[in-house]
Amino acid sequence: xxxxxxxxxxxxxxxxxxxxxxxxxxxxxxxxxxxxxxxxxxxxxxxxxxxxxxxxxxxxxxxxxxxxxxxxxxxxxxxxxxxxxxxxxxxxxxxxxxxxxxxxxxxxxxxxxxxxxxxxxxxxxxxxxxxxxxxxxxxxxxxxxxxxxxxxxxxxxxxxxxxxxxxxxxxxxxxxxxxxxxxxxxxxxxxxxxxxxxxxx
Ligand code: GAR
Numbered sequence: 001x002x003x004x005x006x007x008x009x010x011x012x013x014x015x016x017x018x019x020x021x022x023x024x025x026x027x028x029x030x031x032x033x034x035x036x037x038x039x040x041x042x043x044x045x046x047x048x049x050x051x052x053x054x055x056x057x058x059x060x061x062x063x064x065x066x067x068x069x070x071x072x073x074x075x076x077x078x079x080x081x082x083x084x085x086x087x088x089x090x091x092x093x094x095x096x097x098x099x100x101x102x103x104x105x106x107x108x109x110x111x112x113x114x115x116x117x118x119x120x121x122x123x124x125x126x127x128x129x130x131x132x133x134x135x136x137x138x139x140x141x142x143x144x145x146x147x148x149x150x151x152x153x154x155x156x157x158x159x160x161x162x163x164x165x166x167x168x169x170x171x172x173x174x175x176x177x178x179x180x181x182x183x184x185x186x187x188x189x190x191x192x193x194x195x196x197x198x199x200x201x
Contacts, residue, residue: 014174017174
């Protein structure tokens, strides 16, 4: 069984969806650790409620991003984590950290990458007036939301809908897609060749 760590800065609805899927045995992996860079992250509470080890690692205790990431990497290695899942983790990871876990870090982003990377993906797409948006699960490389795409699904925008309903629809999609991607990883069904991620039998 693969050992999974989830890094989350905020509300943790994706974490919740992952834990729900795990409890329904839809993920052949186990979330063993949740880490946040914010003390008040609801994600930590959600982990605590389910008896999952959870840590607040305070960025203010470290001189710079490198040292923060060094500490993160040490914890993840000591927990023998096989997969690092970013679920609304709002810090840019350093190249050192990414190199420490090659093709073992995945992220979910609320747009159809490579469109609208970075923060506020939903807002950016909405402001641009797109007709279709969606979400993307991808491996993390050293660029901004630029690694090989694992799964991606679209939602058409409804004319004159508010950004709130669009957010709800994209997040519902995220909650369905992320557990599927994590399960594929845990069952070793993902093979990456260059930019392309294949799902193998
Ligand atoms: C999610 O919508 C995720 O796609 C986004 O943060 C939200 C976290 O929600 N991530 C990014 O924008 C990363 N660039 P959650 O805390 O409820 O899971």
